[in-house]
Amino acid sequence: MIPPEDIEKLIRPELKAMNAYTPIEPTDILSQRIKLPQEKVIKLDGNENPHGCSAKVKQALAKHAHYHLYPDPEQRELRKALVEYTGISPEYILAGSGSDELIDLVLRLFIEPGDKVIDCPPTFGMYPFSTGVCGGRLVSIPRKPDFSIDVTAVKEALDKQTKVIFIASPNNPSGNITPKDTILELLDSYMVVVIDEAYFEFSGVTVMPLVSKYSNLIVLRTFSKWAGLAGLRVGYGIFPINIAKYLMKIKQPYNVNTAAQVAALESLRDMSYLRDTIKAIIDERQRLLSKLGQLDWLKVYPSQANFILCSVLNGKAKAIHEELQNRGIFVRYFDTPQLKDCLRISVGKPEHTDALIVALKEIC
Ligand SMILES: *Cc1c(COP(=O)(O)O)cnc(C)c1O
Numbered sequence: 001m002i003p004p005e006d007i008e009k010l011i012r013p014e015l016k017a018m019n020a021y022t023p024i025e026p027t028d029i030l031s032q033r034i035k036l037p038q039e040k041v042i043k044l045d046g047n048e049n050p051h052g053c054s055a056k057v058k059q060a061l062a063k064h065a066h067y068h069l070y071p072d073p074e075q076r077e078l079r080k081a082l083v084e085y086t087g088i089s090p091e092y093i094l095a096g097s098g099s100d101e102l103i104d105l106v107l108r109l110f111i112e113p114g115d116k117v118i119d120c121p122p123t124f125g126m127y128p129f130s131t132g133v134c135g136g137r138l139v140s141i142p143r144k145p146d147f148s149i150d151v152t153a154v155k156e157a158l159d160k161q162t163k164v165i166f167i168a169s170p171n172n173p174s175g176n177i178t179p180k181d182t183i184l185e186l187l188d189s190y191m192v193v194v195i196d197e198a199y200f201e202f203s204g205v206t207v208m209p210l211v212s213k214y215s216n217l218i219v220l221r222t223f224s225k226w227a228g229l230a231g232l233r234v235g236y237g238i239f240p241i242n243i244a245k246y247l248m249k250i251k252q253p254y255n256v257n258t259a260a261q262v263a264a265l266e267s268l269r270d271m272s273y274l275r276d277t278i279k280a281i282i283d284e285r286q287r288l289l290s291k292l293g294q295l296d297w298l299k300v301y302p303s304q305a306n307f308i309l310c311s312v313l314n315g316k317a318k319a320i321h322e323e324l325q326n327r328g329i330f331v332r333y334f335d336t337p338q339l340k341d342c343l344r345i346s347v348g349k350p351e352h353t354d355a356l357i358v359a360l361k362e363i364c
Helices: 004-008 013-017 027-034 055-063 076-086 098-110 126-133 151-157 180-187 241-250 258-269 271-293 317-326 350-363
Strands: 042-044 093-096 116-119 137-140 162-168 192-196 217-222 235-238 298-300 307-312 329-334 342-346
Touching: 013 126, 042 342, 042 350, 055 258, 076 093, 076 235, 076 258, 093 098, 093 241, 098 126, 098 162, 098 192, 098 217, 098 235, 098 241, 116 126, 126 137, 151 180, 162 180, 180 192, 258 271, 271 298, 271 307, 271 350, 317 329, 317 342, 317 350, 329 350
Parallel strands: 042 329, 116 137, 116 162, 162 192, 192 217
Antiparallel strands: 093 235, 217 235, 298 307, 307 342, 329 342
């Protein structure tokens, strides 16, 4: 028998050295940890939709008769429905098991060992994660203090091995969008520009119509946030046709499972419900922003997404994060050089905002 430590020698060394991704925990685990019933947990740490998916999605899932068959590898029905939603023709569209899968697929398509991928932190942690798994080298070009992209620094960093740049717009965790002018400037460079619009429905700002004009622009979207389907894993991308063709070729044939496809299709058929929840979240974002703004020990950043980033000015960010947890309220805490003493709070229902504000006033 081969000793376990020798087997480990066969593992790719760059993966052994890589940092793990820090995911959020599910409600049942959180509720056990703080010994509070699940219904009492206020989960504002994952940018999930507190209103849940459409009731019609649940009915369609219960009624569907073909779970014993493999899903359509070409996702024809879903892509057709997305044509209506996006106004883009089907050859440009490909769905994934969450947009996370599409981030990974894009990197698999372009990155050879040692190739460079640019991200602009603070930003979404899946970009470094998937770059690492795909054997790429991450080049991080920090955002400016107002969280805008430092285009000059990005351009200076470019070389022959730089292949892809990821920009989340609105950005997670800062909530700001990247203006079209900036994106156009980046599109002028010799690299693939991925604009991750996971929060598009809360901002209404998109560069999707540019995909048919630029051979190097990719736009990613997801059903996780606005449609309340995070648990079912379904996202999609709008790709230049020749990129879409290769992604179709290299993806797992049945990458989007039947339940996810049924749920996404039914969501697109119940837009009136979803538009109402999006509006409720945008209204609540404004209320949460103004309530947080009244706390003089918080610096609150404006947001075009379904979460709000705040910087804690009294030096007690870590304690506040823990004290909130003890009261059953979960938010995301950051303590990186760029996000020192920061909390990211997902927009919940009005009663969640009220409970959070009461708790914050008690703690500080
Ligand atoms: C949440 C999030 C995603 C992930 O979406 P999934 O479709 O659930 O994989 C992608 N990008 C950003 C910026 C996100 O915040």
